[in-house]
Amino acid sequence: MVFDVQKETLPRDELEALQLKRLKYLLQKIYHNVPFYKQKFKELGLGPENLKSLSDLRQMPFTEKQDLRNNYPFGMFAVPRESVVRVHASSGTTGKATVVGYTQRDVETWAGLMARSFEAAGATRTDIIHNSYGYGLFTGGLGAHYGAEALGATILPVSGGATKRQVMLMRDFGSTVLCCTPSYSLHLYETALASGISISDLKLRVGIFGAEPWTEEMRQDIQNKLELKALDIYGLSEIMGPGVGMECIAAQDGLHIWEDHFLPEIIDPDSGEPLPVGEKGELVITTLTKEAQPLLRYRTRDITRINPVPCRCGRTHYRIERITGRSDDMLIIRGVNVFPSQIESILLETEGLSPHYQLVIDREGGMDTLEVRVEVHENMFSDEIRHLQRLEKKISGHIKEFLGVTAKTTMVEPQGIARSEGKAQRIIDRRKK
Amino acid sequence: MIVEQISIFLENRAGRLADVTRTLAEAGINIRALSLADTTDFGILRLIVTDHEKAKQALKENGFTVGRTNVVAAEVEDRPGGLHAILTMLSENGINVEYMYAFVQQSGQNAVLIFRFDRTEEAVETLQKNGVRIIPGDELYNI
Numbered sequence: 220m221v222f223d224v225q226k227e228t229l230p231r232d233e234l235e236a237l238q239l240k241r242l243k244y245l246l247q248k249i250y251h252n253v254p255f256y257k258q259k260f261k262e263l264g265l266g267p268e269n270l271k272s273l274s275d276l277r278q279m280p281f282t283e284k285q286d287l288r289n290n291y292p293f294g295m296f297a298v299p300r301e302s303v304v305r306v307h308a309s310s311g312t313t314g315k316a317t318v319v320g321y322t323q324r325d326v327e328t329w330a331g332l333m334a335r336s337f338e339a340a341g342a343t344r345t346d347i348i349h350n351s352y353g354y355g356l357f358t359g360g361l362g363a364h365y366g367a368e369a370l371g372a373t374i375l376p377v378s379g380g381a382t383k384r385q386v387m388l389m390r391d392f393g394s395t396v397l398c399c400t401p402s403y404s405l406h407l408y409e410t411a412l413a414s415g416i417s418i419s420d421l422k423l424r425v426g427i428f429g430a431e432p433w434t435e436e437m438r439q440d441i442q443n444k445l446e447l448k449a450l451d452i453y454g455l456s457e458i459m460g461p462g463v464g465m466e467c468i469a470a471q472d473g474l475h476i477w478e479d480h481f482l483p484e485i486i487d488p489d490s491g492e493p494l495p496v497g498e499k500g501e502l503v504i505t506t507l508t509k510e511a512q513p514l515l516r517y518r519t520r521d522i523t524r525i526n527p528v529p530c531r532c533g534r535t536h537y538r539i540e541r542i543t544g545r546s547d548d549m550l551i552i553r554g555v556n557v558f559p560s561q562i563e564s565i566l567l568e569t570e571g572l573s574p575h576y577q578l579v580i581d582r583e584g585g586m587d588t589l590e591v592r593v594e595v596h597e598n599m600f601s602d603e604i605r606h607l608q609r610l611e612k613k614i615s616g617h618i619k620e621f622l623g624v625t626a627k628t629t630m631v632e633p634q635g636i637a638r639s640e641g642k643a644q645r646i647i648d649r650r651k652k
Numbered sequence: 653m654i655v656e657q658i659s660i661f662l663e664n665r666a667g668r669l670a671d672v673t674r675t676l677a678e679a680g681i682n683i684r685a686l687s688l689a690d691t692t693d694f695g696i697l698r699l700i701v702t703d704h705e706k707a708k709q710a711l712k713e714n715g716f717t718v719g720r721t722n723v724v725a726a727e728v729e730d731r732p733g734g735l736h737a738i739l740t741m742l743s744e745n746g747i748n749v750e751y752m753y754a755f756v757q758q759s760g761q762n763a764v765l766i767f768r769f770d771r772t773e774e775a776v777e778t779l780q781k782n783g784v785r786i787i788p789g790d791e792l793y794n795i
Contacts, residue, residue: 595661595694600719602659602696602768603750604689629693632663634715 222338222370223331226479227534234535238482239273241507246270246279249513252297255290256280256515276484277493281503281516284317287457292318295512303511308356309456309556319358319456320511326365328508329459332477333366336465339475339532340425340450342396344371349389349423351399351407352430352554354378357623358460359430359554363398366462372396379403386411390420397426400554401433401441401449405585408444423447425468429454429461430554431587432542451541457517458504464539470531473538480508483539484516485525488546499524501546502539520547548646552580553587555624559645562591562626565617569610572599575633581649589626591618594633653776654722655766655789656704660697661717664690672697672711679710684792685766687753698753700725700766702793724767725787726779730756734763738784745778747771757795764792 229237246267249256259280260266269275286295293300295318303320321329342348348367352359360378367374375392377385386407388394397404404426411418423445429452441449453464453474463481464474476483481504485494488501502519522544525537550557559578566572575594580587591614601607611628618626662668669688676683684700701707704720711718728734735754742749750768757764764787769775776786 595717597717597719600659600661600717602657602698602719602721604691604696607661607694607696608691630661631694632661632668632715633717 222335229535231535234478235273237479245513248297279516281518282514283518287317288315296320297513298322298511307358307456317457322510325510330365330369333362333462334369336462337366337370339465339467340427341468346372346395347392348372348396349375349377349394351377351379351403358456362460382410383414386414386416390416393422395422395424397423400431401428401437402585402587404441409584418446427452431551455519458506467532473526473540475534475536475538478536482507496525496527520545522546552589552624557622557624561622569614577645579647591626591628592631595630596633653786655725655792657721657723658699658704658708659719659721662695662697664693675710675714676707679706681707685755722772724776725792726765727762727785727787728765730761730763741782747775
């Protein structure tokens, strides 16, 4: 099934002509409505008229996450604030969140693209969709929700947490499609077994998994355990949310980027130069139809490659392969984006803490765990256990409050954090094995 | 009247306690009393030693986090009810014990109680008023 036959199967030349038309309009719009972009263009001695063909895009300026932060909260809007009907935001310490605005039409476009993604996964209006993505400022929950409604399916807005109840609902309601992070699907599986619910009691047919990196081995594991087809979905809040790209069930081999709305490029993350199609590098996306907050050449920091080989499903939109890494140090923990620098600033804001810390990320029972190890120095040390335990609690509390992720804080001895060539090894990610 | 106690932060790892005792042995420091408080992740070793300045120096040089706390050493008769009598007089005067530990002297009939109070001066006053002997630091270090 193809949700939007006309757009999803456009011949490449027509698709590219549509992209060029939309891109030219986008440049005019951001140049005249977003002071940040006007400034950028001026610095480069460029204007919207310098783009004559898609290949001219490479001269145009990038947009980085920091640019969004610098223009916090609404400085990147290309429409008056009252035209914005919804705002989402990524986690961040105070003042550093990344804000995204949507007009009514943006919300509808997003729902349409998410519905398109559901259809690519083989879902139809007869399906019951169990949505465990978090509802709130995070785009996952509401993104999948509106898409499922646009498709006409039955959506269960379960959100995160209360896993045991989730499994019961899945069984009692006969859910056929599961939306969550890949690691949460394994946690649901473990919980089902522990609650005496057999997978044969469930009607799950397909899982739409995203918001964190996973491997082919993990996919096989999920498919075997949950007895469903596991598909990869791509999205990021800065661009829209889930539904920027989706793996089709027909090929189950890479994610179609919805190119009538998003223009993908692959660049060398160090030089910023575009790489030939098929080479691995950093994914850069230009939004072609966003009204409230269009972004030009947004650096996603996700590492992938574009596969131009026509897909057996009949869609002409290029596929990217699964995200294999990041060109920065961002961590994804239970679907939440966490930068080590955010944890560092939380530690520094807590009185007397040393800047020596280490993050240990692991996976237990399918769920990511984060341990923050902090070195104990004389100025924070007390011979009373409860004083140190209060400090541990305080740090975990701040991390939960500001970053939305549960962390265990552990006090360690000074120099307890391994230093290589004088530089502390800040991150130990044990999930990659 | 005050006794200097040093405290050391220890991760719950095999051999860490031995690292402390080795450091002290090599510095020629004798341990008078000790107590170890622990959680699942870490422990705090509290020590009264013959020379706390030297001990602190040696431990810091070996990378330990060392703190210093004022505690009170009280002498109590080594018989049933000895500790109870002292705790009763403290509680009657509304004085909190943060933590305590004890050891029995080799020579005499008495035990030594090491107290950490929330209000040290008041505690000392109460104990003395009730005829409890407070052992001065210098005496304790050299027992």
